[in-house]
Amino acid sequence: MESIILGIVQGSATLLDPAILALIIGGTIFGILIGALPGLTSTMGVALLVPVTFAMSATQGLALLGAIYCSSTYAGAISAILINIPGTPANCCTILDGYPMTKNGEASRAIALATVASAIGGMASTVALLFLAPPLAELALRFGSQEYFLLALFGVSVIASLSNGNMLKGFIAGILGLFLSSIGMHPITGDLRFTMGIPELYNGLPLVVALIGLYSVPEVIATLRDPGACAVGGVAEVRGVFGQMLEVFKYKVVMLRASVIGTVVGIVPGAGSSIASFIAYDDAKKNSKRPGDFGLGSAEGLIASETANNAVVGGSLVPTLTLGIPGNSVSAVLLGGLLVHGLKPGPALFADDSGTVYGFIMSLFVANLVFVPVGLLVARFGVKFIKMPATILGPLVLGLAVIGSYAINASLAEVWIMVAIGFLGFLLKEFGMPREPLVLGLVLGSMAEGELSRSLALVRNGVPELLASFVSRPLSLVILALTLLSVFKGALSQRKRK
Amino acid sequence: MTNTSIRRELAFSGSMLALSIALSIKAFTYPAESAQFPRFLTVLQVLFSAGLLVRSIVGRRGEPPRDEPGRRPSLIAPLAVFSSLGLYIVCIQYLGYFVSTALFLAISMIYLGRHRPLVVFGATAAFILVVYSLFVLFIGVRLPRGMLF
Numbered sequence: 242m243e244s245i246i247l248g249i250v251q252g253s254a255t256l257l258d259p260a261i262l263a264l265i266i267g268g269t270i271f272g273i274l275i276g277a278l279p280g281l282t283s284t285m286g287v288a289l290l291v292p293v294t295f296a297m298s299a300t301q302g303l304a305l306l307g308a309i310y311c312s313s314t315y316a317g318a319i320s321a322i323l324i325n326i327p328g329t330p331a332n333c334c335t336i337l338d339g340y341p342m343t344k345n346g347e348a349s350r351a352i353a354l355a356t357v358a359s360a361i362g363g364m365a366s367t368v369a370l371l372f373l374a375p376p377l378a379e380l381a382l383r384f385g386s387q388e389y390f391l392l393a394l395f396g397v398s399v400i401a402s403l404s405n406g407n408m409l410k411g412f413i414a415g416i417l418g419l420f421l422s423s424i425g426m427h428p429i430t431g432d433l434r435f436t437m438g439i440p441e442l443y444n445g446l447p448l449v450v451a452l453i454g455l456y457s458v459p460e461v462i463a464t465l466r467d468p469g470a471c472a473v474g475g476v477a478e479v480r481g482v483f484g485q486m487l488e489v490f491k492y493k494v495v496m497l498r499a500s501v502i503g504t505v506v507g508i509v510p511g512a513g514s515s516i517a518s519f520i521a522y523d524d525a526k527k528n529s530k531r532p533g534d535f536g537l538g539s540a541e542g543l544i545a546s547e548t549a550n551n552a553v554v555g556g557s558l559v560p561t562l563t564l565g566i567p568g569n570s571v572s573a574v575l576l577g578g579l580l581v582h583g584l585k586p587g588p589a590l591f592a593d594d595s596g597t598v599y600g601f602i603m604s605l606f607v608a609n610l611v612f613v614p615v616g617l618l619v620a621r622f623g624v625k626f627i628k629m630p631a632t633i634l635g636p637l638v639l640g641l642a643v644i645g646s647y648a649i650n651a652s653l654a655e656v657w658i659m660v661a662i663g664f665l666g667f668l669l670k671e672f673g674m675p676r677e678p679l680v681l682g683l684v685l686g687s688m689a690e691g692e693l694s695r696s697l698a699l700v701r702n703g704v705p706e707l708l709a710s711f712v713s714r715p716l717s718l719v720i721l722a723l724t725l726l727s728v729f730k731g732a733l734s735q736r737k738r739k
Numbered sequence: 740m741t742n743t744s745i746r747r748e749l750a751f752s753g754s755m756l757a758l759s760i761a762l763s764i765k766a767f768t769y770p771a772e773s774a775q776f777p778r779f780l781t782v783l784q785v786l787f788s789a790g791l792l793v794r795s796i797v798g799r800r801g802e803p804p805r806d807e808p809g810r811r812p813s814l815i816a817p818l819a820v821f822s823s824l825g826l827y828i829v830c831i832q833y834l835g836y837f838v839s840t841a842l843f844l845a846i847s848m849i850y851l852g853r854h855r856p857l858v859v860f861g862a863t864a865a866f867i868l869v870v871y872s873l874f875v876l877f878i879g880v881r882l883p884r885g886m887l888f
Contacts, residue, residue: 432773632851
């Protein structure tokens, strides 16, 4: 407990740096624009700005990326409420009551409630991150190579088994991600594998470049295929929102329940913001005195959805920071950002880089406060920008993807790699393959291979003895059981859906 | 399922299986110590892809296909995106980053139906300004120079 309080003080002190505050504000503005623009996702926003953080200190870079994550998750509500198009998948549930409120002439009220509820959900989950992450990190100190290898497989299997309606495709995508991460030099022997003679692949597939390709190119194609999706008619005026913000405190219980749901769902790898908001929405409806209002413009429904999706932010970072297992695709990209700055997520992170980690967590807290006024201003004045047509947006996003992937190592070969991965992402999307398991596989692959090699080096009789050690070590056994349970549950729920 | 979607599913699962087998064969050409992980993954991938193919075939038999034409997504957008990106990257090597970017953005917007010069010029100029300030001035990235500058 003492170390947590010390960390909070240390982290708060780093926020006194005016550059960090400026980056949080800049990141919030960028994140709100990314989130509010239909077709651009939080993952894409964070991935595109990772190269920009190279010139910054780790705390500054992470504060920028964290601010984008928090604000873009919230900002999808602006377009969901005003133009009936969720800005990001996290805000799908928000349109159920947000847009009906706009049609009822309550656009300003809906924006005010969604903004404050999002901020409260985000801050509640940041508090949870502060107090849950260190104990989990202490537990993780007992992990050996076997546990880490199984943990990587667990992360991929959970996210694959949660793939919408198609677990088999989820597993194929996850394994493909793990396979792609094995391209390049073997971590111990140094042998080259699957590099096709391309020197840029000797050190493995560049993670950030791959993520940029995977999340920008397919989205641009999807937006260009359906440009009419953004071409909506008139937009309601947003005025007097500041005066309506306090109303949200009438719904304290709804926000509390949604915060808990969002945080817990966020901790589970792969569950994601949209699932959290639908669960919280359903929970609010079941416990409401006026369930009949849901879907017709219920403030409770809107608040539950928006609180929960922002509460996922802090939750998803708990396993990311303590175990190196990202809770969702945005935190997977953030994990890439941590690695780029030389930070190794895992139990030692809180001891070795406590100033940076606590600074990052406290910056999330500040970002949740900053997006309230910025979001309200964007909703008031930036509506025309939100309606930016795909015909302008598409080329700009592709331009950003090219410069982003070039800037990392000043290499045009990496831009070609980005395009190739973008093509892969397009094919996956085209054939209904989820991209999230692939991303998780890409991120966790090198850890899985390294730990597998180390585990094999520790046993004398090769694979049979390794398999036996999975069962004989209590922590390994627990992780193995959880992996099998997640696969079994995924298969069961898929069968039920059929 | 429509005939189109069944055919797509079969083609996809068949291609995945072929790719997995090819990668698996390649993985077994590397020294055993360096290829344990890829071998394990490619063998798993073969099994899962075969499962997907079997499921597609069984699903095809179990459910009578409907003749109604499934809406086939247009290939124009992906073709336009990948060919323009390819040309853009090639142009960067010869014309330099800024000239190529200006051409790429302006031509793409005009091709996609933005004909007002002010909009096209404004968006292109704003983008180049942002890239210059952020990547050249702030980060110090050396962007490729071409024949012009």
